[in-house]
Amino acid sequence: MKPWLTCLDLEGVLVPEVWIAVAERTGIDELRLTTRDVADYAALMRHRLQVLDAHGLGLADIQAVIAGVEPLPGAKAFLDDLRARRQVVLLSDTFEQFAGPLMAQLGRPTILCHSLVVENGHIRDWRMRLPEQKRASVLAFQGLGYAVSAGGDSYNDTAMLLAAEVGVLFRPPASVVEAFPQLPVVTTYDEFARALDDGQARWDAASRA
Amino acid sequence: MKPWLTCLDLEGVLVPEVWIAVAERTGIDELRLTTRDVADYAALMRHRLQVLDAHGLGLADIQAVIAGVEPLPGAKAFLDDLRARRQVVLLSDTFEQFAGPLMAQLGRPTILCHSLVVENGHIRDWRMRLPEQKRASVLAFQGLGYAVSAGGDSYNDTAMLLAAEVGVLFRPPASVVEAFPQLPVVTTYDEFARALDDGQARWDAASRA
Numbered sequence: 001m002k003p004w005l006t007c008l009d010l011e012g013v014l015v016p017e018v019w020i021a022v023a024e025r026t027g028i029d030e031l032r033l034t035t036r037d038v039a040d041y042a043a044l045m046r047h048r049l050q051v052l053d054a055h056g057l058g059l060a061d062i063q064a065v066i067a068g069v070e071p072l073p074g075a076k077a078f079l080d081d082l083r084a085r086r087q088v089v090l091l092s093d094t095f096e097q098f099a100g101p102l103m104a105q106l107g108r109p110t111i112l113c114h115s116l117v118v119e120n121g122h123i124r125d126w127r128m129r130l131p132e133q134k135r136a137s138v139l140a141f142q143g144l145g146y147a148v149s150a151g152g153d154s155y156n157d158t159a160m161l162l163a164a165e166v167g168v169l170f171r172p173p174a175s176v177v178e179a180f181p182q183l184p185v186v187t188t189y190d191e192f193a194r195a196l197d198d199g200q201a202r203w204d205a206a207s208r209a
Numbered sequence: 210m211k212p213w214l215t216c217l218d219l220e221g222v223l224v225p226e227v228w229i230a231v232a233e234r235t236g237i238d239e240l241r242l243t244t245r246d247v248a249d250y251a252a253l254m255r256h257r258l259q260v261l262d263a264h265g266l267g268l269a270d271i272q273a274v275i276a277g278v279e280p281l282p283g284a285k286a287f288l289d290d291l292r293a294r295r296q297v298v299l300l301s302d303t304f305e306q307f308a309g310p311l312m313a314q315l316g317r318p319t320i321l322c323h324s325l326v327v328e329n330g331h332i333r334d335w336r337m338r339l340p341e342q343k344r345a346s347v348l349a350f351q352g353l354g355y356a357v358s359a360g361g362d363s364y365n366d367t368a369m370l371l372a373a374e375v376g377v378l379f380r381p382p383a384s385v386v387e388a389f390p391q392l393p394v395v396t397t398y399d400e401f402a403r404a405l406d407d408g409q410a411r412w413d414a415a416s417r418a
Contacts, residue, residue, distance in 0.1 A: 003305060003324050003338060083317045084309075096212060100293075108292045110319040112353065115212050129212060129354035140349040144321065145338035 001207065002147040004200050006082055007138055007160060009152035010092035010111065013170050014075040015102050018094055019048065021069045022062060028055060049123055058121040059097055067101035078189035079106055082196075089141070091134040093156055095126060112137055134160035147203065149196045158183070166199030168192060210416065211356040213409050215291055216347055216369060218361035219301035219320065222379050223284040224311050227303055228257065230278045231271060237264060258332055267330040268306055276310035287398035288315055291405075298350070300343040302365055304335060321346055343369035356412065358405045367392070375408030377401065 011017045023031035030051045038044040052062065082088050090111040092099060097116045103109060112133065117125035130136055138148050138160050150157075150164035153172050158180055161167025169176065169185045170192050177185055184199070186192045220226045232240035239260045247253040261271065291297050299320040301308060306325045312318065321342065326334035339345055347357050347369050359366075359373035362381050367389055370376025378385065378394045379401050386394055393408075395401045 001336070003336075080317075084313070086305075087319055087321065089319060096295075104293070108289075108316060108318075110296055110298060112296065127210070127212075133353065137353055140353055144342065144346055144349055 001204060002145060003086070005087045005089065005141050005146040005148055006196060007089050007091050007134070007141070007148055007150040007164065008079075008082075009134075009154075009157045009160075009170075010090050010094060010099065010102070010113075012153040013072075013151060014079060014090070014106065015071050016069060018066060018069070018098050018102075022065050025065045025068060026055070026057070045126055049125075052123060059116065059118050059123050060121055062123075063097065063101055066098055067104075069102065071102070071105055074189045076106055078193060079109060081193060083107075083109065087146075089137070091137050091150075091160060093133070132159060135163045138163040147200070149200050151192060151196060155179075165203050166196060168195045168199065210413060211354060212295070214296045214298065214350050214355040214357055215405060216298055216300050216343070216350070216357055216359040216373065217288075217291075218343075218363070218366045218369075218379075219299050219303060219308065219311070219322075221362040222281075222360060223288060223299070223315060224280050225278060227275060227278070227307050227311075231274050234274045234277060235264070235266070254335055258334075261332060268325065268327050268332050269330055271332075272306065272310055275307055276313075278311065280311070280314055283398045285315055287402060288318060290402065292316075292318065296355075298346070300346050300359075300369060302342070341368060344372045347372040356409070358409050360401060360405060364388075374412050375405060377404045377408065 008014065019031055023029060028051060031048060033044060033047065035041055035044060038047065079088065088109055090109050092111055092113040095114050095116045097118065099111050099113055103111055114126060114128050116123050117127060134157060138150060141148050148164040149166035150160050151168045151170050152161055153170050155176060161183055167183050169183045171187050172185060184195050186195050217223065228240055232238060237260060240257060242253060242256065244250055244253060247256065288297065297318055299318050301320055301322040304323050304325045306327065308320050308322055312320060323335060323337050325332050326336060343366060347359060350357050357373040358375035359370050360377045360379050361370055362379050364385060370392055376392050378392045380396055381394060393404050395404050
């Protein structure tokens, strides 16, 4: 029997969408654009960094804004419970420097994500650590002898959810539910924990059989 | 520039040796035997489980003992500081079930280790998740786009320390120092943090050059 390790997405699953929160708290509507509005991620990021520049906002300003963003109601208790029972690693396409203030509030879980290039407090560029890092991380943990259960909410989570032994969608948009009918959908943290646990128990039972 | 992730051994680095602590707190001297006394690890583990059985000790008893074992003085502050600055993953050859009570005291860092086979509270067997799991984990994180700095104290850490971009020995026995003269040696947590940070800075500088 392999030990279980759970991989979770961050934004939309444990905390609000970071750029939306920054847009709300700074009042800068242009920061509300997402990949739904601008399909080219690099173009979207360049736009965001230009907007921050135009408003004279550096990394410290954004981190201060993010420090005021709270985890979703119930997220900390859900995560604490999971971490007391098995290893949990967050897999996110956000940046280390944005995740930091949120991780402090969540009790410093391990998070694998990307990073910003910062010079004298100015966000100059960003570095994607790896293409498809969520899926690659699941495969890496499987290669280290773990069975992986995973939870996420959006398109960029589906490769991770499908690569995992157990994958669960948490509060996904309807388009993702339609595109991936094989993935179970939950909307509360109680259901989420139970779906992960039950999925693991079924997998273990099938492995024993 | 790659982001840094730090891998740390647990026993002897952040907490006392678990079996020694169990031997001391239970007064069962036979549990003091280590791989220095019995070279065959499987034989040693079978002996330990037999001794626990003979004393009527189940998993809950051992976990209660381990819950009373405190991290080494200064270990929590050292680990908290590291975790606030970069991702940290503990790599240990102990068992999930033994690590649990210690992880609670250390603020639940992620730990990759082995597991016990427990039936009705009785420790029946153990499962090594992977041979050479410490080295394999370092290679896996490097494969995920990280540069790895690592710290450990004994022979079973040296493959991890040598595979990492930066490896540091913390309070090692003289035999390990002699066998691995290429690895820097530190004895306080301040020196430990500095050796990891300085090693990373030197590596980054060399990468830029």
